[in-house]
Amino acid sequence: MARSATEIIDINLFQDDFKNMDQKFLPSVVSIISIFICENYKPKKQFLLMTKDATYAYGEVICSSLSLEHDMTKPQRISLLNDMKIVQVDSGYDFVTILTEDGRVYLASNNSNWKTNNAFRLINTGNDCFKMIACGVRHLLLLRQDGHVFAMGDNRVGQITGNEKSSYESMINTGIANVKLIACGGDHSFSITNKEEIYSWGPNSYGQLGLSDKEISSTPCLVSFPNDDSINIRIKEIVAGDQHSLFLFENGQLWGCGYNYNGELGLGNRRSKLAKIPIGNLQQIKCSKIHNFSLAYDGSSYYAWGKTKYVKWLLPKKLDGHPTSFASASVQVLNSPITFGLTSTIYEFGSHDSISYKSIIELLDNQDNYDVKFIIDKKDIKACKCYLKSVSKYYCRMFSGNWNENDQVIINNYQYETYYAYLRLLHTGKIQINHQNITELVDLANCYGDESLMEYCATFIRNDLDEQTMPKYLPLINKYEMIELYEKLAHLYKNQNQQSSSSSKRTKFS
Known part of the structure; x- marks a missing residue:
């Protein structure tokens, strides 16, 4: 299935990338996608920016690929994509591909081989509808809704299967069927069937296909894992870098194979053979075809390994500073943030004192310094009672009297992510509010008597409130008597009544 925008990021992460942009435009952005397109063999970071009804290009290379004038102060609207619901975006070295909700696939490139004529080219014609795309550096996979896999692009090392010459104009039927998921690395590819079988093909110089040999395979081959208890569990996700591959199982176990000189596999050594990575209970994994590192998330913490801006991390390293997304985690690995597919944007509310922030944040979820645990969904958040009492009247009451000796507090009414965001607010003065947590945060602000949080929530709702979102927010506004939103x-x-009146008049006299 196509991947929706599950990654929620703070738009302020990209303030250096957008410092020359008209700042009045940014509040309208609901999704940011960073892509790397090569120019003169050098990858350059470009952006697709989405508002509620349009998609914009930002960056000299992407604008050139679409016959748009590049302006550092103003993203350029892509008129072809007006009002289109985009469900997936991926890119290779010199092209970017998008998948729409109705199964159409568009491709733009600065490489003449793709014959896009400096515009988004519709790839699928006729009745073909696709549910997933995956890009290698020089090829594209398309998963049709009936489970058949098609391919386009370069085929010098078996990227699109078979003995066909490179095919940039038409899709090649790979013959792979009954597939539910596809993934691409640099030039190698994977598919997972509905029977949980994993097939791989393409170059294999470093063992990135997970096969017993290191020969190029232009025919999809079944990947066999060593005998291990975790192998009886379903595969959850496959991601691949330029020449390495990672396999995440439903039980949180992670396996990897391929190029490992920079520690891309996180094994603590440089072996490339398919092996289990020493980290468990993972929920998500990410890696880049451009950069030699990997990221993972276990539900509460982010981890990284591979080549970073500092040194090579041969083993998974837990990231400091409590990143809130893969994009924010990438800042600790690279010099600037990147995204991994579609995102939803949010804005942080509040501010903090940069001097005291670094010391106070150490009081949150610190294994070596806590005296209370908040237990939520079998996960815990560690904190210090004394500090919480000093910044919150609610916690001052909670940890007084009979509660003073309690070292565990069970939280049943809020999700882990929501409660963590609130505790982070108390420690940093900043909170990220989004469509997923707004309802719980309003309730929490009301229950805990936190006027600042309620003000932040009201500001978020006011900015997002329109004719389309009113049905969602109206019950919330009425229940908690958010009078500041009544106006x-x-x-x-008033606007609705005027539009209704105008419509009635047109109907009457037509």
């Missing part, structure tokens, strides 16, 4: 509601009701 905005009245304005929306």
